[in-house]
Amino acid sequence: xxxxxxxxxxxxxxxxxxxxxxxxxxxxxxxxxxxxxxxxxxxxxxxxxxxxxxxxxxxxxxxxxxxxxxxxxxxxxxxxxxxxxxxxxxxxxxxxxxxxxxxxxxxxxxxxxxxxxxxxxxxxxxxxxxxxxxxxxxxxxxxxxxxxxxxxxxxxxxxxxxxxxxxxxxxxxxxxxxxxxxxxxxxxxxxxxxxxxxxxxxxxxxxxxxxxxxxxxxxxxxxxxxxxxxxxxxxxxxxxxxxxxxxxxxxxxxxxxx
Numbered sequence: 001x002x003x004x005x006x007x008x009x010x011x012x013x014x015x016x017x018x019x020x021x022x023x024x025x026x027x028x029x030x031x032x033x034x035x036x037x038x039x040x041x042x043x044x045x046x047x048x049x050x051x052x053x054x055x056x057x058x059x060x061x062x063x064x065x066x067x068x069x070x071x072x073x074x075x076x077x078x079x080x081x082x083x084x085x086x087x088x089x090x091x092x093x094x095x096x097x098x099x100x101x102x103x104x105x106x107x108x109x110x111x112x113x114x115x116x117x118x119x120x121x122x123x124x125x126x127x128x129x130x131x132x133x134x135x136x137x138x139x140x141x142x143x144x145x146x147x148x149x150x151x152x153x154x155x156x157x158x159x160x161x162x163x164x165x166x167x168x169x170x171x172x173x174x175x176x177x178x179x180x181x182x183x184x185x186x187x188x189x190x191x192x193x194x195x196x197x198x199x200x201x202x203x204x205x206x207x208x209x210x211x212x213x214x215x216x217x218x219x220x221x222x223x224x225x226x227x228x229x230x231x232x233x234x235x236x237x238x239x240x241x242x243x244x245x246x247x248x249x250x251x252x253x254x255x256x257x258x
Contacts, residue, residue: 008250010039010122014257015145017128019223020153021215023160023167023208025242027175028182029153030127032246037253039123045130048081049073059084075137079144082131083116091124092145093117116144122257135221142229149256150226153245154238157212164208168197181241 018026034040052060086092132138166179170190177184239245
């Protein structure tokens with residue numbers, strides 16, 4: 001794969017998770033990582049769900065039944081979506097992937113027969129978006145597909161709250177802009193589609209304080225899992241802005257994979 005000017009080439013496969021509070025800029029960092037390292041792809045569980053529901057695949061129909069009933073899509077189904085997507089890209093060895101994999105996950109077995117072999121080709125590098133969010137999910141994922149870099153992005157809550165007052169969203173894609181922090185090229189217009197940006201009615205300080213508190217509650221178990229089970233993979237990156245955080249992430253990625 002060719003590398004454009006200003007980008008870097010990975011020499012080892014990177015499997016990355018970004019952990020950070022809402023508003024910390026995970027989407028911005030993902031986009032910057034993929035621009036700098038073109039071998040990186042984003043694997044979004046939200047996109048996989050939407051695509052499978054739209055295409056009426058077997059997994060999509062199963063997921064849709066949970067969604068229509070107002071239930072959360074079960075973790076084994078999400079894991080199946082992820083594994084099948086990576087297998088379709090030839091980023092996983094299928095020699096040990098069998099039809100009992102999902103039932104085995106559900107039973108929380110530790111049998112190695114459920115393991116899969118990730119490709120070591122740098123072109124199979126990816127950022128996993130939207131999963132895992134809890135220690136239980138991380139445990140299930142680690143038995144099947146070990147991640148090799150967990151980036152914990154940390155920005156003070158008061159700075160995140162100040163950003164939300166200037167937050168604009170592209171409704172159909174979810175792309176987020178912040179005036180004075182991550183500005184669109186044209187005020188009020190999405191960079192990609194040229195469509196108008198909107199401000200969400202629920203972007204209030206009270207709502208965001210609740211979101212931040214919820215993140216702290218749920219993320220502590222997730223981070224503790226990786227710190228205990230895979231301590232070498234966890235890197236804390238602190239900064240008040242994306243421009244402060246990005247160079248630290250690039251340095252870590254290049255040290256490990258480039």
